[in-house]
Amino acid sequence: xxxxxxxxxxxxxxxxxxxxxxLLRHFAPEVRSAYARFAAAGAAEDADLVILAxxxxxxxxxxxxxxxxxxxxxxxxxxxxxDSLAITEMIFFIEDLFQVSISNAEIMEVRTIGDLRAFIRxxxxxxxxxxxxxxx
Amino acid sequence: xxxxAVITGIGFITSIGNSRADVVESLRSLRPGxxxxxxxxxxxxxxxxAGAIRGFRTDSPHWRDWTYPAEYRxxxxxxxxxxxxxxxxxxxVEQALADAGLDRDSxxxxxxxxxxxxxxSAFFLHYHxxxxxxxxxERGNPMGLVASIAGTLNFNxxxxxxxxxxxxxxAAACASSSHALGCALxxxxxxxxxxxxxxxxxxVNAESVxxxxxxxxLTPNPDPQAASRPFDRARDGFVVSGGAACLIIEEAGAAxxxxxxxxxxxxxxxxxxxxxxxxxxxxxxxxxxxxMRRALADAGMNASEVAYVNAHATSTLAGDRSEALAxxxxxxxxxxxxxxxxxxxxxHPLSMSGxxxxxFCALALRDGFVPGNANLADPDESxxxxxxxxxxxxxxxxxxxxxxxxxxxxxxxxxLRSIPx
Numbered sequence: 001x002x003x004x005x006x007x008x009x010x011x012x013x014x015x016x017x018x019x020x021x022x023l024l025r026h027f028a029p030e031v032r033s034a035y036a037r038f039a040a041a042g043a044a045e046d047a048d049l050v051i052l053a054x055x056x057x058x059x060x061x062x063x064x065x066x067x068x069x070x071x072x073x074x075x076x077x078x079x080x081x082x083d084s085l086a087i088t089e090m091i092f093f094i095e096d097l098f099q100v101s102i103s104n105a106e107i108m109e110v111r112t113i114g115d116l117r118a119f120i121r122x123x124x125x126x127x128x129x130x131x132x133x134x135x136x
Numbered sequence: 137x138x139x140x141a142v143i144t145g146i147g148f149i150t151s152i153g154n155s156r157a158d159v160v161e162s163l164r165s166l167r168p169g170x171x172x173x174x175x176x177x178x179x180x181x182x183x184x185x186a187g188a189i190r191g192f193r194t195d196s197p198h199w200r201d202w203t204y205p206a207e208y209r210x211x212x213x214x215x216x217x218x219x220x221x222x223x224x225x226x227x228x229v230e231q232a233l234a235d236a237g238l239d240r241d242s243x244x245x246x247x248x249x250x251x252x253x254x255x256x257s258a259f260f261l262h263y264h265x266x267x268x269x270x271x272x273x274e275r276g277n278p279m280g281l282v283a284s285i286a287g288t289l290n291f292n293x294x295x296x297x298x299x300x301x302x303x304x305x306x307a308a309a310c311a312s313s314s315h316a317l318g319c320a321l322x323x324x325x326x327x328x329x330x331x332x333x334x335x336x337x338x339x340v341n342a343e344s345v346x347x348x349x350x351x352x353x354l355t356p357n358p359d360p361q362a363a364s365r366p367f368d369r370a371r372d373g374f375v376v377s378g379g380a381a382c383l384i385i386e387e388a389g390a391a392x393x394x395x396x397x398x399x400x401x402x403x404x405x406x407x408x409x410x411x412x413x414x415x416x417x418x419x420x421x422x423x424x425x426x427x428m429r430r431a432l433a434d435a436g437m438n439a440s441e442v443a444y445v446n447a448h449a450t451s452t453l454a455g456d457r458s459e460a461l462a463x464x465x466x467x468x469x470x471x472x473x474x475x476x477x478x479x480x481x482x483x484h485p486l487s488m489s490g491x492x493x494x495x496f497c498a499l500a501l502r503d504g505f506v507p508g509n510a511n512l513a514d515p516d517e518s519x520x521x522x523x524x525x526x527x528x529x530x531x532x533x534x535x536x537x538x539x540x541x542x543x544x545x546x547x548x549x550x551x552l553r554s555i556p557x
Contacts, residue, residue: 026200061211088278089216095275 023097027053035097044121051094051120055113058082058090072114098124141324141332142398142555144391145236145384146495147228149337151187151377151482154205155231160499163507164528168481170360170375175342183349184358186340187377187483194220195341197263214296217279218288219257224380225289225337226296232333232382237396240297247330249302251320252289253312253487254336258343260284289335301329306487310448311407311542312336313381314490318405318548320385330387336488337380344486345376351415353452364484365511366449366477367456367519374450377483381492399498403437403535403553406430410545417455417541421462424448424539424547428466431537431549439466442473442551443533444506446493448541449477450484459539460518469521473537476525480510490540494550497536501554504532 020039024032031053038046052070060081076082082090087110091102100123110116148154151169152162162169171188175181193203199215208227210218218226233239242248264280282291287305294303302323306315313336320332338344348354355373357363364375391398408426410418417424432439445463449456456477463475478496485492500506506529515524538550 060213062213085217085278086213092275092278101274 020097023093027057042124044124047098047120047124048117050097051117054090054093054097055116058086058093060086070113072112072117074113075111076113076116077111094120100124139325139327140388141321141385141402142388142391143383143400143402143494143498143552144386144396144398145232145238145382146399146498147231147233147235147380147382148492148495149189149192149224149228149379150381150485150492151189151379154191154227156235156499159496160503162481163478163496163499164505166481166508166510166528168361168364168510170363170377170483172358172360175346181346181349182356183345183354184356185360185363185375186345187375187379187485189224189340189379192220192224194223194339197260214292217282218292219260219283219339220341221254221257221337221339221378221380222283222288222292224378225252225254225293225335225382228337228380228382229293229297229333229335232384236384236386237394238384243333244298244300246300248299248333249320249323249329249331250290250294250297250299250333250335251302251304251306251316252293252335252337253306253316253491254286254289254338255307255309255344255487256286256288257284257339258347259339259341262343289337293333293335299333302332308487308544308546309542310450310484310486310489311540311546311548312487312490313492314494314538314540314548314550315407315546317383317385317402317491317494317550318407321402321405324385324387330390332385334383334385334491335380336485336491338378338486338488340376340378344378348374348376355451362511364451364480365513366447366451366480367460367509367515367524368451368512369514369516371451371453371456371516374452374479375483377485379485379488381488381495383491383495383498397555397557399555400501400536401553401555403551404431404433404435405548405550406432406434407546407548409547412545415543417458418545419454419458421458421460421465423545424459424541424549425462425465427547427549428462428537428539431551435551435553437535437551440471442467442535442537444497444500444536445473445475446497446507446536446538447475447477448489448539450479455541457516457518459541460516460522463522467522472521472523474506474523474525474529474533476507476509478507480512487542490538490548490550493540494538494552497538497550497552501533501536501552505530506533
């Protein structure tokens with residue numbers, strides 16, 4: 001064991017994608033920053049910001065809601081025009097980004113933006129959060 | 137009641153041009169479309185040249201990284217489930233629809249079908265399967281399958297354009313889009329469809345090119361201007377190319393009624409296999425000769441009526457010789473048609489060859505020229521008696537044949553006839 005860590009044990013940081021930089025390269029800088037903060041500290045609000053950006057990124061072009069606010073009651077299929085493949089594509093992206101595994105049964109429970117945000121938050125909360133760095 | 141079919145729309149993303157005008161200019165001036173390449177960062181590979189697909193950057197497995205000409209606007213619902221050659225195909229179809237004067241709504245009535253040909257994307261298949269292995273099979277991109285496998289073109293284009301008629305894909309390697317075009321012609325003649333969209337497309341990348349190097353059928357020639365030299369005594373293998381070609385064929389009466397006379401009539405087609413070898417043409421060209429005989433019979437024509445043959449000849453030793461001997465069986469020496477292989481310009485775009493070269497024939501018939509044989513300096517002895525023009529000839533052929541051959545000895549021949557104007 002590394003002796004320097006013996007007196008300052010850290011809880012494990014959130015598991016994050018090794019290639020997150022590549023996965024998020026087309027996203028806005030504030031989204032990448034939020035992901036970096038989540039990777040370092042595990043704050044749910046940072047993950048939430050990233051999730052909203054991922055949803056917006058996967059909204060079908062034909063959607064009339066593409067430019068509107070993504071409020072919690074907005075439905076993925078009925079309001080945003082997602083089809084099952086688009087939802088699956090987005091879930092795959094989220095799985096890769098946050099290193100979580102999401103089952104078909106879990107996907108079936110997600111109807112709205114709020115459902116998805118709550119679900120991902122609960123998934124991430126089920127893992128060990130990052131501890132603040134000892135020097136901060 | 138007999139029904140005839142005419143080609144009313146053509147779209148090209150090819151090594152010799154991404155528009156009909158550029159392609160005609162390249163065919164007339166014999167301007168090759170090949171470029172120097174290096175695959176897998178390995179300068180020691182014997183493959184130095186491949187067909188260029190200009191205006192596109194599609195070397196990433198992620199569609200968001202791709203760049204393509206600004207006039208094309210594929211929606212994300214299409215991009216998410218296509219591989220690079222699906223993008224080329226979309227662009228070629230967009231061109232062909234505009235050329236034919238068709239809007240998307242007119243494709244959804246069930247009278248329009250879609251036949252496609254490609255080998256799928258080995259590039260994408262490799263990428264997605266490698267990802268699957270990396271996570272021990274626990275997850276994968278849900279679009280990986282429909283973007284990668286053979287059939288990806290028809291899956292995606294049928295969904296995108298709302299095609300409700302006959303839809304399918306053809307997998308006969310380098311004869312595939314010729315199969316597609318022939319079967320599309322039959323569907324129109326039989327009254328099953330009034331309009332067919334025929335698409336062939338291929339990628340040019342390590343995964344599509346290097347397996348042919350493993351078969352030792354590619355030229356090591358590093359000169360893009362001279363590497364592909366069909367029928368020439370110094371030929372030493374083919375050059376892989378790609379892109380996409382789209383033809384729209386319509387029942388002639390229906391096309392006339394909407395004011396589209398078309399480029400040329402699809403007068404007939406024939407096919408016959410060699411029954412000989414998985415990858416090597418019959419040494420005497422038996423299957424291809426029979427395919428030509430059947431195509432002529434189907435068109436109700438004699439060999440003496442053919443003015444131009446667009447040969448399949450890819451610049452391989454065995455294949456070109458086989459086709460030359462087949463042509464000599466059909467066209468006795470003296471007074472035969474002009475014969476050229478445009479692959480001296482384009483390289484060999486595998487399964488898209490047949491649709492692309494039928495498009496070249498249609499342009500030659502309408503615009504009145506016969507493409508020459510690029511890089512043909514010293515014809516192979518097997519070509520004795522064949523009329524192989526070195527330069528493009530300004531002469532209006534009234535009938536053209538288009539040959540294709542693929543793995544397993546599949547041979548296809550189309551006959552195209554000019555439309556009186």
